[in-house]
Amino acid sequence: MSNPASNAVPDEQVEATNQPHAPDSGGDFKNDDSKNAVLADLAKERDKRKALEDRFNKLAAALGVxxxxxxxxxxxxxxxxxxxxxxxxxxxxxxxxxxxxxxxxxxxxxxxxxxxxxxxxxxxQKGAEKGEEPDDATVFPRPKPDASQGSKGAPPKPEPLPGRDRLVAGIEAALGKK
Incomplete structure (x- = not known):
């Protein structure tokens, strides 16, 4: 928001224009009456602006701004x-x-x-956006699985030839090779 005081005509300039000019000054006004009417309007606007500024300053002072x-x-x-x-x-x-x-x-x-x-x-974490597992250094160490808990896995496989040693010993004894 621009300050209305910065857009206004300075008081010295308005007072300088109120002084009579020589008739041959070649101003933009057709006669002195129209010039005086414009200057009077400017003076009224200046007075209104000053009154508003004073009112604004009093309000700002009352609010402590x-x-x-x-x-x-x-x-x-x-x-x-x-x-x-x-x-x-x-x-x-x-x-x-x-x-x-x-x-x-x-x-x-x-x-x-x-x-x-x-x-x-x-x-x-590194690799988290790619779906990769994080490094072991960034994850807490995992405990070893407890064998007493959960599934025991597949049953142990039997010996390849059950009782083979017993059968071989029995055959050798029968043939008398030992």
Whole structure:
């Protein structure tokens, strides 16, 4: 919103135009009456503008708003917001974070060191997006299976020739080779 005071004609210029000019000045007005009417309209508008500015300043003072400080505060808030967004974008790019909720969580953290730690924790594991198993170093060690629990597996296979040694010994004894 532009300041109406910056668009107005300065008071010195209006007063300078109120002074009589030489008739041969070659102005844009056809006669002095139309010129005086325009200057009178400008003076009325200037008075209205001053009254509105005074009213606005009284209202701002009543509310405790400092116009200069509020503009500076708005700028500093915008700079802080842009700095935070830049930091979040860099951390997300560096750690491969693409989820918008994760980026919003990063933006909510005010401390930059805590934000960096959170980004490291939110980073996806290597190979997780490809469906690969993560490295053993990134997974807690798995315990050995308990043999007393669950399925025992296939039954043990019998010996290839059951009782073969017994049969061989019996045949040799019958033939008397031993």
């Amino acid at each position: 400092d116009q200069k400080a509020s503009k500076d505060a708005d700028l500093s808030e915008k700079v802080a917001d842009l700095t935070t967004r830049l930091d979040v974008s860099e951390l997300a790019r560096r750690h491969g974070i693409t989820d918008e909720d994760d980026c919003a969580a990063l933006a909510a953290v005010t401390d930059s060191q805590a934000r960096a730690k959170l980004a490291a924790r939110l980073a996806p």
